[in-house]
Ligand code: NAP
């Protein structure tokens with residue numbers, strides 16, 4: 639039986655990965671930080687299958703202890719401050735978690751279990767102001783947020799530990815991936831959750847930011863399989879994981895309302911633009927400057943060719959099914 643240790647097991651990806659590895663017959667350990675109320679909603683169905691260890695990315699000793707206790711064959715470093723807007727409000731903390739946290743994990747692995755395999759959760763946010771379309775493993779980085787910059791540090795320190803100490807360390811440059819377990823502050827879940835509340839008559843409307851931003855959105859359940867595949871290869875390497883399609887936030891809104899049987903049409907321009915329910919004439923969506931970013935990433939679209947040819951990975955869930963799945967789950971809640 640193989641053993642895996644997941645940091646960030648309480649997050650969206652951590653929960654899908656724990657589920658997947660457990661089904662593959664792994665003994666799964668997860669790192670959780672102590673808090674005054676339990677925060678295990680996404681893994682409540684897995685509590686008999688996973689073993690949780692208290693540790694924090696800010697605390698080197700606790701990470702070393704987690705590795706000594708679990709003796710993992712594979713380490714998946716998913717923990718991070720992952721919400722881009724928060725990274726402008728808390729840039730130093732974001733650097734501590736999302737950048738230096740990776741060095742702490744790699745140091746712990748180097749000292750406690752150098753023969754383990756390591757996965758780092760890198761991000762398409764590192765491409766930022768994109769230097770090529772589509773983005774590949776060779777595309778130069780140009781991050782646009784303290785989060786993107788912290789992730790770039792994590793990416794390079796992973797490569798550096800691989801080259802300096804011959805560790806089996808891989809970095810997955812994952813494009814946006816979503817699910818019904820996505821945090822409510824991210825745009826996709828914010829839309830599907832609020833559409834379901836409008837449908838149920840709980841609210842009349844909600845506010846949104848930049849409708850023109852384009853993202854390459856996939857399903858988290860598909861993406862965790864790519865993480866696992868990277869650690870099953872003969873040699874460590876870095877891979878772009880994406881669908882190869884891009885869509886505007888505007889299109890996501892239209893499809894989400896459609897999935898709730900509401901035909902959305904637009905009126906006005908820029909900050910005065912509103913989304914209107916065609917049947918009732920009610921305004922259901924307002925553009926609010928509050929959700930604009932100091933520096934935006936306008937377009938992301940990844941080329942998953944390397945992941946497809948070398949890992950044999952491909953996403954199963956389409957953009958349309960992803961939106962429908964998320965709206966359906968929010969309506970059921
Ligand atoms: P998420 O839902 O925000 O989960 C983040 C996890 O990190 C949570 O379990 C959180 O624990 C944990 N964490 C945060 N700070 C910590 C600390 N100091 N010590 C220990 N644990 C800590 O993120 P996600 O969407 O699952 O993403 C997983 C990883 O992939 C992140 O590194 C993210 O930056 C990266 N990524 C995500 C995407 C995407 O589209 N989802 C794309 C590219 C890369 P609590 O529950 O205690 O807060």
Ligand code: G4F
Pocket residue numbers: 720721722760761762763812813814815823824825826828845846847848849851852853887929930931934935938
């Ligand atoms: O859903 P978002 O907040 O995701 P973002 O910033 O792309 O970051 C996510 O994906 C990264 C991979 O590229 C991860 F590394 C990161 O951890 C995270 O998972 O915003 C997506 C887009 C942005 O352009 C934003 O300006 O949606 C736009 N947007 C428009 N209105 C909004 C809103 N974003 C949010 N969060 N809330 C809005 O009301």
